[in-house]
Amino acid sequence: MNMNTKRGKLAIVAASVTAIVAGVFTVPAHAATTTINVLMVGNPQMKDLQSLTDANFTPDSGIKVNYTVLPENELRDKVTQDVASGAGQYDVVTLGMYDIANWGGTGKLKSIDSYVASDSAWNKADVFPSMIKGLSGADGKLYAAPFYGESSMLMYRKDLAAKAGAVIPLHPTWQQVATAAAKMNDPKNGVAGICLRGLPGWGEQFAPLTTVVNTFGGTWFTKDWKAQVSAKPFNDAVSFYVNLLKKSGEKGATQAGFTECDNAMAQGKAAMWYDATSATGSIEKAGFSNYVGKFGYSYAPTVKTAYSGWLWAWAFAIEGASKQADSAWKFISWATSSKYENLVGAKLGWTAVPDGKRASTYANADYTKAAAAYYKVVLGSLQHADPLNPGVQPRPTSGIQFVAVPEFADLGTAVSQEVAKAITGGQTVTQALAKGQKLAEVVAAKHKA
Amino acid sequence: MMKQSKAKFFSRSGLTSLTWFISLAFFFPIFWILLISFRQEKDAGTFPPKWLATFSFDNYSSVFQKGATTFLLNSAIASIGSTLIVLMLAYPAAYALSIKPIYKSKDVLTFFLSTKFLPPIAALLPLYLILQHLHVLDNIWALTVLYVSMNLPLSVWMLRSFLKEIPSELVEAASLDGASTRTILYKVLAPISLPGLASTALICFIFSWNEFLLAINVTGFHAATAPVYLVGFVTAEGLFFAHLAAVSIVVSLPVVIAGWSAQDKLVRGLSLGAVK
Numbered sequence A: 001m002n003m004n005t006k007r008g009k010l011a012i013v014a015a016s017v018t019a020i021v022a023g024v025f026t027v028p029a030h031a032a033t034t035t036i037n038v039l040m041v042g043n044p045q046m047k048d049l050q051s052l053t054d055a056n057f058t059p060d061s062g063i064k065v066n067y068t069v070l071p072e073n074e075l076r077d078k079v080t081q082d083v084a085s086g087a088g089q090y091d092v093v094t095l096g097m098y099d100i101a102n103w104g105g106t107g108k109l110k111s112i113d114s115y116v117a118s119d120s121a122w123n124k125a126d127v128f129p130s131m132i133k134g135l136s137g138a139d140g141k142l143y144a145a146p147f148y149g150e151s152s153m154l155m156y157r158k159d160l161a162a163k164a165g166a167v168i169p170l171h172p173t174w175q176q177v178a179t180a181a182a183k184m185n186d187p188k189n190g191v192a193g194i195c196l197r198g199l200p201g202w203g204e205q206f207a208p209l210t211t212v213v214n215t216f217g218g219t220w221f222t223k224d225w226k227a228q229v230s231a232k233p234f235n236d237a238v239s240f241y242v243n244l245l246k247k248s249g250e251k252g253a254t255q256a257g258f259t260e261c262d263n264a265m266a267q268g269k270a271a272m273w274y275d276a277t278s279a280t281g282s283i284e285k286a287g288f289s290n291y292v293g294k295f296g297y298s299y300a301p302t303v304k305t306a307y308s309g310w311l312w313a314w315a316f317a318i319e320g321a322s323k324q325a326d327s328a329w330k331f332i333s334w335a336t337s338s339k340y341e342n343l344v345g346a347k348l349g350w351t352a353v354p355d356g357k358r359a360s361t362y363a364n365a366d367y368t369k370a371a372a373a374y375y376k377v378v379l380g381s382l383q384h385a386d387p388l389n390p391g392v393q394p395r396p397t398s399g400i401q402f403v404a405v406p407e408f409a410d411l412g413t414a415v416s417q418e419v420a421k422a423i424t425g426g427q428t429v430t431q432a433l434a435k436g437q438k439l440a441e442v443v444a445a446k447h448k449a
Numbered sequence B: 001m002m003k004q005s006k007a008k009f010f011s012r013s014g015l016t017s018l019t020w021f022i023s024l025a026f027f028f029p030i031f032w033i034l035l036i037s038f039r040q041e042k043d044a045g046t047f048p049p050k051w052l053a054t055f056s057f058d059n060y061s062s063v064f065q066k067g068a069t070t071f072l073l074n075s076a077i078a079s080i081g082s083t084l085i086v087l088m089l090a091y092p093a094a095y096a097l098s099i100k101p102i103y104k105s106k107d108v109l110t111f112f113l114s115t116k117f118l119p120p121i122a123a124l125l126p127l128y129l130i131l132q133h134l135h136v137l138d139n140i141w142a143l144t145v146l147y148v149s150m151n152l153p154l155s156v157w158m159l160r161s162f163l164k165e166i167p168s169e170l171v172e173a174a175s176l177d178g179a180s181t182r183t184i185l186y187k188v189l190a191p192i193s194l195p196g197l198a199s200t201a202l203i204c205f206i207f208s209w210n211e212f213l214l215a216i217n218v219t220g221f222h223a224a225t226a227p228v229y230l231v232g233f234v235t236a237e238g239l240f241f242a243h244l245a246a247v248s249i250v251v252s253l254p255v256v257i258a259g260w261s262a263q264d265k266l267v268r269g270l271s272l273g274a275v276k
Helices: A006-025 A044-056 A072-085 A097-103 A113-118 A129-134 A158-164 A174-184 A206-215 A232-248 A258-266 A277-283 A325-335 A338-348 A359-363 A365-370 A375-384 A408-423 A429-448 B002-036 B058-065 B068-098 B105-114 B120-133 B140-164 B168-176 B181-192 B194-210 B213-218 B226-231 B241-261 B263-272
Strands: A034-041 A063-070 A092-096 A145-150 A152-157 A272-276 A295-299 A312-319
Touching: A034 A044, A034 A072, A034 A325, A044 A063, A044 A145, A044 A277, A044 A338, A063 A072, A063 A325, A063 B226, A072 A092, A072 A097, A072 B120, A072 B213, A092 A097, A092 A325, A097 A312, A113 A325, A129 A145, A145 A277, A145 A325, A145 A375, A152 A158, A152 A174, A152 A206, A152 A277, A152 A375, A158 A174, A158 A295, A174 A232, A174 A272, A206 A232, A206 A272, A206 A408, A232 A408, A232 A429, A258 A272, A258 A277, A272 A277, A277 A295, A277 A375, A295 A375, A312 A325, A325 A338, A338 A359, A338 A365, A359 A365, A408 A429, B002 B241, B058 B068, B058 B241, B068 B105, B068 B140, B068 B181, B068 B194, B068 B226, B068 B241, B105 B140, B120 B140, B120 B213, B140 B194, B140 B213, B168 B181, B181 B194, B194 B241, B194 B263, B213 B226, B226 B241, B241 B263
Parallel strands: A034 A063, A034 A092
Antiparallel strands: A092 A312, A145 A312, A152 A272, A152 A295
């Protein structure tokens, strides 16, 4: 058939429409009696959950789950719209620890305490106390159940370290990391000594950078809300981070976030990476990484603190306006249970398990065997992460890599943009932080009042 | 004489080469997306690019396993539905503003244009609240109505430009023969303005199909369109370039097919009216 004739074109258009319609009508019917809507961030562990729900949760519970999957920023906007307006489009929403700190106790989310108390199978005692603490509101009530948790750690290529004669201890200091990065930095072969997030954003650049600030003795605010962005420890930390990036970091660092560094490690373009413990899910995954099994793992580097890893969890919460709260809990209970972890292990492999939230995961022989290279560092990092005391001085709110106030997202992003200019040489770190200090003082004044 | 034809030849060859260069430069990103859509994630983000990496259809099969058809169908309903309604409303409106201009037709045209002055993001909150109170959030027909209002002003302007090209004697002759306004509109003018109608329809379809801001904010699970599905593949943790490329190709196909099937009329339409 000549595709340029009218008949040919019509045939192709008709075939396309038929294919779409046929696809819709071949979707299998579910014998579900209830339907709930779930808003979810598009991370790999969530996509696994999406793929396992219809065959494993719906037949047992009679609950059909409709997922809306969005990237992190779009998800936050959507949650804000739906939760704040009480539209109730979603029964379950995915929130991070920072979001729980802002939404918990406002009446917009349902407390899950009563569900947890009556659901012995969920086994609250098995969940890390840091997770329970981080997902509770200021009123002490639990507002979300963790789906997976993470801390931060140093990941490095063992072969490149050995070749360069770099020694990376299990508990490195940032000075040791800088020395190792300089040794492994090999620009001629396109390998950066270290990959660090330089991409502006409170959740991008300032996630690792705030942990560096914490361990250098700095903080965003003192307990009585005095802005500390231009203080010496904060300046020392940012100067160290910027200099490390300039000397041994990846090219185009201000464009590099988690994904870019993940790609660099998977492609052998970086020798070290300080980032989320959940990165093991891709750098140790065949088909995603060219260097599976060649990575070593160390705790988050420190200076003045014993540990400095961050704490984060993606968790499921029930919207206050949900009319299907009981069904929503049934779904949350299943998705955050150890039973679900076992299902993922059996169906998708043990390294795909949404880990980092339950002690039982790290007692599971199948999991520890599959995650032998890193699980002890991950477990230790999670156990030592303290969101109430992450640095050397008391803090006004909880949170390690963030300050749990709604204004922090804008503040962190604005200051990160100034730091990015310092990375590219457009201004000095001192100039960048002087601008940041002014912005932080506005936030401090509001909360002091 | 010889010198002149030689200069003409080189000028033509230069223009041809330039045209090819610009065409290839425009096509390269599409080619690149197509190429990495058949790659594994580990080979998709390499720099310099790997030309001879493992070839795989896995990304395409996963696109449909994750329910792309529902989103594509929603996009089809909203895009085709809104385009048809826009044409039904814009064509007579354009007639009333061009062939037989109504009283204060210029003011009407300015009003139509003024509705595009406000950035859509500024209207989002009131729109969201109105839809919420009408209980039509996450409703594909509500989205269709929004797309009608989004495309109607532009379509009226475009169709008016096409209709103004038609000699007024033709309408006068039809009137003298006793043709009613409806007959003039649909039996006399419509066949002549078909290229204009086709290009307006295609532009409305493309704008609606690719629209993201309204779709992500006023739809949820039931009415979400293809761009919302597409963005769901972007993740803050893990690699996604190859998967995203495959979804981009699938989501772009209907627009490519529509453009390709209407290309004759589109070229004639665009060279006749609005961009003349």
